[in-house]
Amino acid sequence: MDPQPPPAGNVEGDYPWWLVALAILAIGIAAVIVTNDLYAQVFQTVANGAAITIFVTLVAFVLATLFGLGIALLGLSDSIVLRQISRFYIEVIRGIPILVLLFYVAFVGAPAVVTAYNFITAPLVAAGWTEPLMVREVSLMWRAIIALTIGYASFIAEIFRAGIQAVDHGQIEAAKALGLSRYQRFRLVVFPQAIRVIFPPLSNDFVSMVKDSSLVSVLGVADITQMGKVYASGSFRFFETYSIVTYIYLILTIGLSLVLRQVEKRMRRTPGR
Numbered sequence: 001m002d003p004q005p006p007p008a009g010n011v012e013g014d015y016p017w018w019l020v021a022l023a024i025l026a027i028g029i030a031a032v033i034v035t036n037d038l039y040a041q042v043f044q045t046v047a048n049g050a051a052i053t054i055f056v057t058l059v060a061f062v063l064a065t066l067f068g069l070g071i072a073l074l075g076l077s078d079s080i081v082l083r084q085i086s087r088f089y090i091e092v093i094r095g096i097p098i099l100v101l102l103f104y105v106a107f108v109g110a111p112a113v114v115t116a117y118n119f120i121t122a123p124l125v126a127a128g129w130t131e132p133l134m135v136r137e138v139s140l141m142w143r144a145i146i147a148l149t150i151g152y153a154s155f156i157a158e159i160f161r162a163g164i165q166a167v168d169h170g171q172i173e174a175a176k177a178l179g180l181s182r183y184q185r186f187r188l189v190v191f192p193q194a195i196r197v198i199f200p201p202l203s204n205d206f207v208s209m210v211k212d213s214s215l216v217s218v219l220g221v222a223d224i225t226q227m228g229k230v231y232a233s234g235s236f237r238f239f240e241t242y243s244i245v246t247y248i249y250l251i252l253t254i255g256l257s258l259v260l261r262q263v264e265k266r267m268r269r270t271p272g273r
Helices: 017-035 035-048 049-077 082-096 097-122 120-124 140-165 169-177 182-219 224-235 238-269
Strands: none
Touching: 017 035, 017 140, 017 238, 035 224, 035 238, 049 082, 049 140, 049 182, 049 224, 049 238, 082 140, 097 120, 097 140, 097 182, 140 182, 169 182, 182 238, 224 238
């Protein structure tokens, strides 16, 4: 019998030399920031947008996850109407670039919602009980969060659908035989098993949203990218500024990826209930 060739590509047993190289590079850049006044000033300015980036990412991802789960459950319902509504939403939204969706929500959706709100509250305005809402009063940051939520919910819905459908149907039938309600079957039988399939792609979407949150800078939201753009346009220090912007995003995304990878490994080691 011919000997089996060694597995190609990576494997979990490989020593993470790439991580060592990145750590050395990160320490080197940190040393430059500490010792060089220009880089220190750029870093301090750009880092002021980190809180906005983190806030936008966390809120949009939580909302997108909840919305995506709802869309996925509609797609798995017994009603053909609900299934078609779910599929319509997923196919349409997935076909729109996030940047275009961002502009549409910010400059078309928000004014439309404000117009509808003012129409509904017109009697209250006429009675002097309230004031009409102005489009400029709707925060650009929240317009961006809503756009990211709508866009990512379509992808997350497909992740949930695939994970739920991966659960053995026999176990669901057994849960029915035990008299568990639909909600109990989902909470006690389906979801605990589906989450093992769902978590890896869901965590990848989380990391992707950290990067896509930079798109909110086109609306003037003061995130990392916007702070870098403003500083670079005023100082003409483009190399230094965007090097620091890249550095901060790498710290966020790679750090988050490593944490999520450890969580995934722990989930794999934990025996199923």
